[in-house]
């Protein structure tokens with residue numbers, strides 16, 4: 001009857017979703033999610049109508065059965081027009097009611113499922129589009145797990161509501177209202193008696209229900225902890241084995257599992273108690289009412305048929321009261337979920353693809369770069385000034401290297417050029433345009449990056465190279481791969497460009513991954529290039545191939561290189577030495593190495609000693 005929801009340890013999606021308190025505000029707020037239903041409103045309202053009809057037929061059922069019982073007891077059913085129905089005719093009527101109920105239910109389920117599937121697709125699509133358009137700081141302030149749960153469990157919660165909860169809620173409320181109206185019609189005295197016995201039982205049941213929800217939440221929390229252990233250790237399985245901590249981790253997992261089991265058993269103890277309470281309380285109530293009703297029948301104040309209808313309605317009402325308690329929790333979860341989804345959708349996106357005044361051609365960047373008194377702190381760490389005062393300029397086609405100790409701010413300088421963050425002070429200009437005036441999409445289209453660690457997407461090598469320019473031709477791909485010194489190893493795979501890489505495919509070496517990243521950048525053909533050298537050393541053969549590829553890529557482009565291996569930067573036009581968020585030295589390799597007390601000369605010495 002009540003408490004059907006799983007309080008087990010299956011870790012159902014949605015059970016860990018926090019709930020919203022039911023207030024006028026949260027309801028109003030949460031209902032805004034219905035804007036996603038608007039395109040399917042015709043289906044939705046027909047579904048609602050069918051639900052109404054199927055609920056109505058359900059409610060007719062006890063009434064017709066009462067009439068049938070009376071007919072069996074020699075009290076025939078007379079229609080308002082004086083026509084008397086036989087037992088067979090009443091039974092046929094009953095059958096008709098059931099047939100209709102079946103048809104209505106089918107239609108309702110089919111329509112509601114369509115509405116919920118399409119709505120959920122639209123919500124997921126909107127959320128995803130929103131996620132990818134949010135600025136980088138959003139992803140630093142929110143954990144990825146929390147973000148993805150928007151699109152998984154929160155949406156699943158909404159789907160559940162559209163396909164089931166809403167219909168259930170509607171049906172239960174209708175059962176309650178119509179049921180009470182019907183029993184009032186049958187016998188006011190008996191109804192009042194029933195209504196006096198029921199509410200106290202319901203109140204106790206709700207308190208009980210709340211306690212169970214708290215315990216269920218505790219079980220979910222414990223389960224989540226065990227999952228963390230599994231995830232952490234499997235992700236870091238190399239460390240687990242290297243430290244020979246298999247036993248230790250198994251024990252840790254065992255202890256955590258034990259805690260989960262204990263919590264689950266405790267919540268299920270209450271759940272069992274709840275079920276038996278509902279059985280004893282609710283059915284006890286029904287017996288009480290029946291006892292009273294039987295007395296009325298014996299006294300000739302009520303027919304057997306009315307008694308039958310009354311008993312059935314009472315059971316219906318009891319069930320709907322129990323069901324409503326459970327639905328209350330679901331409605332809360334749904335409102336909570338829809339509020340979080342709407343909040344995410346209300347986040348401000350990056351200003352990409354700003355509409356241009358008609359007739360204005362896209363900006364073609366040459367690649368002059370100017371940083372003027374740039375100051376910056378990350379939004380997540382407002383008290384740490386990462387860049388204090390950075391000023392430099394690069395002419396189109398020049399190559400500049402950033403060097404300096406770890407944490408000096410080199411990557412930050414480069415990230416700011418992509419406008420991933422807003423500056424705290426100063427200006428960055430490209431070809432004289434302030435970064436704030438450039439459309440983000442246009443700006444980033446002109447910048448190519450080769451990161452320290454290349455992330456290859458799960459898919460083929462071809463797809464990974466095409467990421468640089470999705471409409472490139474076969475010849476362009478091969479040309480880019482050749483110039484990136486990647487063609488040789490790609491060809492050595494039996495499947496060539498179709499070789500699957502990434503999590504489920506073959507594992508490429510660091511140098512190979514870098515050359516794919518270079519091929520990508522060559523394909524993109526940007527005016528400005530940002531290269532972040534890998535810190536991990538490659539073997540000398542691979543190093544040579546990567547270096548050649550980088551040289552090829554840098555030709556005729558403004559390039560900023562974050563250099564970790566100083567051997568690679570002799571060829572650059574200018575070196576900026578960064579320390580503590582400032583440029584402490586600048587000049588050519590020769591000039592800087594001559595300054596014996598300088599940071600550059602020291603870094604050089606250090607590296608020389610290391611190698």
Ligand SMILES: Nc1ncnc2c1ncn2[C@@H]1O[C@H](COP(=O)(O)OP(=O)(O)OP(=O)(O)O)[C@@H](O)[C@H]1O
Pocket residue numbers: 140378380381386404405406407408409410411412413
């Ligand atoms: N996303 C971020 N959020 C907050 N702080 C950050 C972030 N990225 C870097 N920092 C901090 O900013 C400072 C500069 O980091 P940055 O990565 O720019 O240094 P770097 O010179 O590139 O170092 P490395 O050579 O080790 O890569 C560091 O103190 C770092 O902790």
